[in-house]
Amino acid sequence: MKVRSDILRIYQSLHTWTGICAGILLFIGFFGGALTMFKHPLERWVSAPSAPVAALAPQQIDTVVREVLAAHPAAREEFTLHLVRHENNPAPVTWSAAHAGRDIDLNAMRWQGTLDAQGKLAAQEVRPSLFGELVDMLHRTGGVPGTLGDEYLGVYLMGVAGVLYFLALVSGVVLLLPTLVKDFFALRKGKNRKRFWLDAHNVIGIASLPFHIVISLTVIVFAFHDQFYDSLQQVVYGERKMWSRPAGTPGPGDVSKLAPASKLVRRAQQEAPGFEVTEMLFMDLESPRPLVRVGVANDDYVVRGAVSGYLLMDPYSAQVLNTSMLPPKSDAWSSIAASFFALHFGSYGGNWMRWVYFAFGLSGAFLFYSGNLLWVEKRRKNQLRDQAPPVQPRRTALLAAATVGICLGSVAGVAGALLAAKWLHASAGNLNAALMTAYYVVFLSCVAWAFWRGAARAAPQLLALCAAAGFAIPVTSLIARLLPSLGMWAHGSVGAVAVDLTAFVLALVLAWAARLAARRARSGPADSVWAAPAAEAPALAGAQERQA
Incomplete structure (x- = not known):
């Protein structure tokens, strides 16, 4: 299918800027959303016996x-x-x-x-532990504090991000139409790392497109539901009440x-x-x-x-007063509303569907992370033959640092809060406040570190931190079993054990990513934002050899 080049340029610009404006916030929302698929097992893991x-x-x-x-x-x-x-x-x-x-x-x-x-x-x-509620709040608000009226400010920001997200999806599909059949499953490896990241970005985006369309639309509805209901009340219902409790x-x-x-x-x-x-x-x-x-x-x-x-x-x-929220007996409007909720929350199909949504949530987070990396690489000033590497534009360095710090900081922050639930259980007067504090201390520290050290140096370090925090989750459960005198616990239920196993698998993936980031900083193109300063390259090479 052929699309005019001027139209492709317009859609490319639309896709790029909507993705950049919303990507980092949506990364946190998707990562938190993936975890909410197993909110109850997480709450069981952190709850003292x-x-x-x-x-x-x-x-x-x-x-x-x-x-x-x-x-x-x-x-x-x-x-x-x-x-x-x-x-x-x-x-x-x-x-x-x-x-x-x-x-x-x-x-x-x-x-x-x-x-x-x-x-x-x-x-x-x-x-009671509110860890599951804290993760859900992270999913709904992106971790943005403060309120606007009766709602969290972050909920409205996430709604705006949902609008930009939908535009990015539509424009991305238009961009891929000319080469969709030829390049859909292409995942080309080689010296051109940008080509590999673009292929991975495109494959994940197209393969999970229906899921992303559903999420983008439902995010908008959930963020602005009060405004939608107020409009319906005025335009459709008038003086009649839209909602009323059934009279028994x-x-x-x-x-x-x-x-x-x-x-x-x-x-x-x-x-x-x-x-x-x-x-x-x-x-x-x-x-x-x-x-x-x-x-x-x-x-x-x-x-x-x-x-x-x-x-x-x-x-x-x-007496039964209302069955509109009971699937076999709900009316048409209630079935539509239930479909919106179910498609967003994955509340159908049992545990296997929750695992599917968990995978989609993590892949969605990767989609936004890789999109920002591609933007940074595309705006790189290339090194000319026999000349020193050019100074990269400040905006690309800042976006690279923000992407690394905020995205990886949210991952490390959640893991830190999960660990604090057990390690601080005996000493914290209010454990829920300690969990919230642990998340923001780790998150803000990672953001500050990324801006201070720069994206190239911070990326492998923060990925290693996330991996270490992931490994610490099952290690904490093991220590709790071996040393019960520490006052910690390790539940043996399937849900609690699944938390440990999942954390271990994700930690392995993050450790692998940290190794790749360190290799890129050491031996990647010297004119890249992701290349370590020349004076630090030998040190990174030695560290990588020791890891091997």
């Missing part, structure tokens, strides 16, 4: 709910009954004394309730008259055959409109939540 809680019979579940509501009035506002429990959620009933807002509260405490050996209520207040039986204000939890579970199973009831969120039990949101899971369906679909019930009469 608690006293084992035996599974409760249906009658005991009814008892613990009744006693929690009688002894702790704050639970009547909202509490969760967990029917599927893991290391990060060992108790059957949890609730908070404070109202949960949209922002992450690093000081938040949560109560856990169960029955002791004598059948009496045993409740304690704990500070008015709450009598006496929580002792709640339907038994076991009855609600049975009613949910009747309404959603083939689904597993995972949790029940009870809300506003003493208000005129009490409600219980039942989470149900089935990997064969596209669902609204990260792992569950939902149905709404009256907690007093056990």
